[in-house]
Amino acid sequence: MDKSAPKAIHLKDYAPPPYLIDTVDLTFDLGEEVTRVRSSLQLRANPVRLPDGAPVPLVLDGQELKLVSLAIDGRTLEPAEYAIGPESLTIFDPPAAFALEVETELKPQENTSLEGLYRTSGNFCTQCEAEGFRKITYFLDRPDVMARYRTTITADALKYPVLLSNGNLVAASKMGHDGRHTVTWEDPFAKPCYLFALVAGVLVHVEDSYVTRSGRTVTLRIYVEPGNQDKCDHAMRSLKKSMAWDENVYGLEYDLDIFMIVAVGDFNMGAMENKGLNVFNTKYILARPESATDTDFLGVEAVVAHEYFHNWTGNRVTCRDWFQLSLKEGLTVFRDQEFSSDLNSRPVKRIADVQRLRAAQFPEDSGPMAHPIRPDSYIEINNFYTTTVYEKGAEVVRMIHTLLGAEGYRKGIDLYFERHDGQAVTCDDFVAAMEDATGKDLSQFRRWYSQAGTPELDISGEYDGHGRTYRLTVRQSCPPSPGQPVKQPYHIPLALGLLDPQGADIPLRLKTEDVPKGTSRVLDVTEAEQVFEFADVPAPPVPSLLRGFSAPVKLRMSYTDDDLTFLMANDSDAFNRWEAGQTLGTRLLLGLVEDRAAGRPLELSRGFLDALDKILNDPALDHAFAAQALTLPSEGYLGQQMPVIDVDGIHEVRGFARKAIAAHLRDDLLSTYRALGGNEPFAIDAAIGRRSLKNLALGYLMSLEDAEAVELCVGQFHNAHAMTDVIAALGLLNDTHLPQRDAALARFYETWKNEPLVVDKWFSIQAMSERPETLAEVRSLLNHPAFEIRNPNKVYALIGGFAGGNAVRFHDSSGAGYEFLADQVLTLNGLNPQVASRMVKLFARWRKYDDRRQAFMRAQLERIVGAPNLSPDVFEIASKSLQ
Ligand code: ARG
Ligand code: ZN
Numbered sequence: 001m002d003k004s005a006p007k008a009i010h011l012k013d014y015a016p017p018p019y020l021i022d023t024v025d026l027t028f029d030l031g032e033e034v035t036r037v038r039s040s041l042q043l044r045a046n047p048v049r050l051p052d053g054a055p056v057p058l059v060l061d062g063q064e065l066k067l068v069s070l071a072i073d074g075r076t077l078e079p080a081e082y083a084i085g086p087e088s089l090t091i092f093d094p095p096a097a098f099a100l101e102v103e104t105e106l107k108p109q110e111n112t113s114l115e116g117l118y119r120t121s122g123n124f125c126t127q128c129e130a131e132g133f134r135k136i137t138y139f140l141d142r143p144d145v146m147a148r149y150r151t152t153i154t155a156d157a158l159k160y161p162v163l164l165s166n167g168n169l170v171a172a173s174k175m176g177h178d179g180r181h182t183v184t185w186e187d188p189f190a191k192p193c194y195l196f197a198l199v200a201g202v203l204v205h206v207e208d209s210y211v212t213r214s215g216r217t218v219t220l221r222i223y224v225e226p227g228n229q230d231k232c233d234h235a236m237r238s239l240k241k242s243m244a245w246d247e248n249v250y251g252l253e254y255d256l257d258i259f260m261i262v263a264v265g266d267f268n269m270g271a272m273e274n275k276g277l278n279v280f281n282t283k284y285i286l287a288r289p290e291s292a293t294d295t296d297f298l299g300v301e302a303v304v305a306h307e308y309f310h311n312w313t314g315n316r317v318t319c320r321d322w323f324q325l326s327l328k329e330g331l332t333v334f335r336d337q338e339f340s341s342d343l344n345s346r347p348v349k350r351i352a353d354v355q356r357l358r359a360a361q362f363p364e365d366s367g368p369m370a371h372p373i374r375p376d377s378y379i380e381i382n383n384f385y386t387t388t389v390y391e392k393g394a395e396v397v398r399m400i401h402t403l404l405g406a407e408g409y410r411k412g413i414d415l416y417f418e419r420h421d422g423q424a425v426t427c428d429d430f431v432a433a434m435e436d437a438t439g440k441d442l443s444q445f446r447r448w449y450s451q452a453g454t455p456e457l458d459i460s461g462e463y464d465g466h467g468r469t470y471r472l473t474v475r476q477s478c479p480p481s482p483g484q485p486v487k488q489p490y491h492i493p494l495a496l497g498l499l500d501p502q503g504a505d506i507p508l509r510l511k512t513e514d515v516p517k518g519t520s521r522v523l524d525v526t527e528a529e530q531v532f533e534f535a536d537v538p539a540p541p542v543p544s545l546l547r548g549f550s551a552p553v554k555l556r557m558s559y560t561d562d563d564l565t566f567l568m569a570n571d572s573d574a575f576n577r578w579e580a581g582q583t584l585g586t587r588l589l590l591g592l593v594e595d596r597a598a599g600r601p602l603e604l605s606r607g608f609l610d611a612l613d614k615i616l617n618d619p620a621l622d623h624a625f626a627a628q629a630l631t632l633p634s635e636g637y638l639g640q641q642m643p644v645i646d647v648d649g650i651h652e653v654r655g656f657a658r659k660a661i662a663a664h665l666r667d668d669l670l671s672t673y674r675a676l677g678g679n680e681p682f683a684i685d686a687a688i689g690r691r692s693l694k695n696l697a698l699g700y701l702m703s704l705e706d707a708e709a710v711e712l713c714v715g716q717f718h719n720a721h722a723m724t725d726v727i728a729a730l731g732l733l734n735d736t737h738l739p740q741r742d743a744a745l746a747r748f749y750e751t752w753k754n755e756p757l758v759v760d761k762w763f764s765i766q767a768m769s770e771r772p773e774t775l776a777e778v779r780s781l782l783n784h785p786a787f788e789i790r791n792p793n794k795v796y797a798l799i800g801g802f803a804g805g806n807a808v809r810f811h812d813s814s815g816a817g818y819e820f821l822a823d824q825v826l827t828l829n830g831l832n833p834q835v836a837s838r839m840v841k842l843f844a845r846w847r848k849y850d851d852r853r854q855a856f857m858r859a860q861l862e863r864i865v866g867a868p869n870l871s872p873d874v875f876e877i878a879s880k881s882l883q
Contacts, residue, residue: 009381019046019140020045022044026040033107039102039139054095058091058094060138061087062134062137066104070100106135114834122201123199124201126199126279127268128194130381131382133194139193146190146191150184151186152185155200157181162200164223166185167188167189168276169183171183172184187276188256202225203223204224205221206221206232206233207221212253222261231285231292232285239259246308246309265281267282267793268834268835270306271307291758297684298340298684305340310328319425320426326396330395330396347575354549356387362554364386365388367845368482368883369881371388372451374427382873383873395552399551403442408440412434420433431446444490453479453484455487455490456479457494457546461473468535469511472532474525475530476527491525494524494551495547495548496547498544499567501539505520511533542559565607585632586638589632612661612665627693635807639848645848651770659703663704673712677694702732710740734766745766766801775812789827803839818857818859819860821842821860822864825864826867829871830869833873840881843857861878
């Protein structure tokens with residue numbers, strides 16, 4: 001690392017702020033060329049750090065700002081009294097308590113990072129989390145500085161008729177002689193600056209209201225660009241359901257008179273929970289059946305809930321520092337997952353969440369960027385909005401819920417709010433509240449916060465016919481991760497059941513107990529090796545382990561193929577029925593990858609085909625569940641199970657297995673398709689399951705590429721009403737060389753070219769085609785008039801779709817895919833470091849590939865690290881990947 005390499009920040013160096021800010025009074029003068037920000041702060045020395053007053057300088061954060069004036073208690077400071085650095089403003093000798101006035105200028109129209117104050121579709125918008133507020137004004141930009149805000153906005157009344165900020169509207173002027181108008185917002189709740197928001201522009205809104213359980217009426221508004229009002233129904237309904245759910249399940253009520261959401265087209269992430277003024281990526285608000293898929297609808301519901309839930313878990317109680325990010329994100333993801341489970345099918349949701357965890361978090365946790373859910377250090381905090389902090393963080397909260405039970409967990413949550421409302425706290429404070437409310441000792445459990453890596457459970461079972469006992473031996477281990485060569489044993493909740501030979505659950509009594517405790521129970525695994533002995537087991541059982549995926553671990557158990565088909569058919573735990581099929585499928589497919597490598601003929605096991613046959617023809621099964629159970633493990637998941645990922649082998653073998661399944665089940669797939677294929681009126685309910693099973697059947701049939709399947713597929717593309725069905729058909733055609741493919745893509749574009757979110761689908765479908773010409777097509781799509789490199793959604797669709805969603809083409813042995821990605825990373829680095837950093841992460845797993853591919857990827861990473869003007873965001877990921 002050279003001298004100019006950005007420095008890491010460490011959790012162990014945390015110190016409370018030397019100064020506190022009680023009130024913030026902001027005035028924005030929004031302009032086309034220059035925006036002026038006047039900030040009046042009421043500051044005082046922090047008694048915790050400076051008990052005798054203020055002997056230390058005040059260092060405010062600030063980036064890319066032009067300082068216009070600076071005054072303390074009304075007196076303009078002399079140049080000798082302060083210093084401006086590239087990222088700070090230091091006031092050398094401030095009094096113990098004072099009013100600071102800072103006037104700065106900035107140019108939001110030149111801000112392509114989409115952090116701080118920026119322009120989107122001609123409007124003004126902010127994104128301050130994590131450290132964007134320092135691009136708006138000089139400030140103590142850290143979450144443990146909480147203040148009350150008053151925000152005044154002045155702007156051209158015609159160009160910016162709508163002026164929004166946090167809290168309640170307290171004043172609004174009519175247009176003056178200068179054509180400008182002014183509004184003032186006041187937020188009564190103290191908050192950290194990362195929750196500040198401002199929006200100004202031409203926006204329309206839909207309005208509704210919600211009466212809280214204590215009888216207060218809250219105005220609900222969703223602001224969108226004109227023309228999108230008709231796409232807000234689902235988001236509004238989701239918001240009201242979220243408000244009701246949080247009252248019922250957590251006893252938490254909304255606290256302001258108005259709750260506003262603004263949807264913008266240019267946004268780095270999914271959405272942001274600014275107090276009273278959530279800002280969303282349009283992708284998670286706009287939805288109509290013709291233009292959004294079922295997945296999109298579920299995404300809107302989940303993200304609206306997530307941001308709403310942050311009002312308590314994140315805003316009312318916030319993070320002391322950014323190492324504690326999982327305090328709010330893990331908890332809030334767990335809350336939105338449970339919300340979606342309560343509204344929809346619980347097992348189907350759990351399966352989807354676990355698939356996501358395995359697809360993204362497990363690889364992260366075993367690669368060069370592995371970090372605990374509470375990281376120890378970072379260079380750029382934006383790089384730590386990771387699937388580990390979010391999704392593994394949610395699993396950790398879920399385990400607490402499992403260990404304490406729903407009632408104990410609720411007691412813990414109640415105590416957490418009782419103690420910490422209005423504070424900025426730590427993950428440890430959260431765990432302590434859970435312990436103190438229930439008396440449960442979570443000291444060992446805390447290792448989930450400090451250790452990285454995915455623990456592995458090795459379980460073996462032994463039946464003793466004489467003693468009618470069944471012994472389970474459980475061993476746990478966790479592989480090393482960067483900076484953590486050795487791991488201490490975790491406290492793991494192991495939910496399990498034992499199935500008798502008829503498939504029924506056996507009552508579970510440990511030898512040390514007098515009476516059985518149910519037929520499904522949670523064991524506390526705490527040792528490196530531990531034995532659990534069950535009594536009164538009448539015959540050799542088949543264990544159903546880690547029910548509901550009770551811990552984010554990898555499980556190894558020596559099941560026979562027959563055990564797995566037995567569990568697929570009989571387990572009372574739906575998640576484990578699905579899991580057994582995935583385990584069997586993984587085993588068989590990996591065997592085929594070896595067969596292929598050894599030049600042996602490929603053949604799919606008869607038993608597996610029969611098991612799939614049973615699922616497809618089981619009328620009692622939920623359709624969505626059946627679709628998940630009939631889906632083979634993904635290429636990515638299969639790759640994770642190999643020491644060296646055989647990209648081509650996996651792709652070919654999985655394709656082969658799909659064809660073999662389709663050929664074996666062809667008639668049943670056809671009749672399933674026909675039975676479910678009616679063009680039914682759209683609804684977000686059981687119809688989602690019907691559509692997924694129907695499209696699963698169509699996918700298998702299309703793998704045969706016979707005339708009948710193609711006709712059904714083309715017919716569905718042309719006639720379907722729901723976007724889910726249109727996209728499913730288009731995605732299948734997209735992998736073929738049929739003449740109908742190009743025609744369908746062209747028609748789709750013509751139909752939807754004015755809907756940016758649908759055009760994103762068009763880009764990503766093409767980027768994910770398995771056809772050999774895909775990279776060339778992706779390159780030429782970069783020049784398509786609808787592609788904009790400054791728009792994150794477009795980048796994620798086209799570049800992300802190719803490099804992250806098309807293993808066989810991205811990892812082409814020529815290395816051309818790697819060069820393409822590195823080119824894009826370097827372009828994006830200068831425009832939007834956060835987006836560039838998300839793209840460079842796609843190289844992080846380079847060591848999992850063969851030597852030739854490793855050499856190519858390494859060369860591109862080195863090229864990136866050596867590039868001039870590298871952002872800390874990209875530098876951190878690229879350099880850590882090479883370590
Ligand atoms: N707190 C937001 C959420 O999870 C995420 C915003 C993160 N943005 C960022 N640029 N790091 O809902
Ligand atoms: Zn969040």
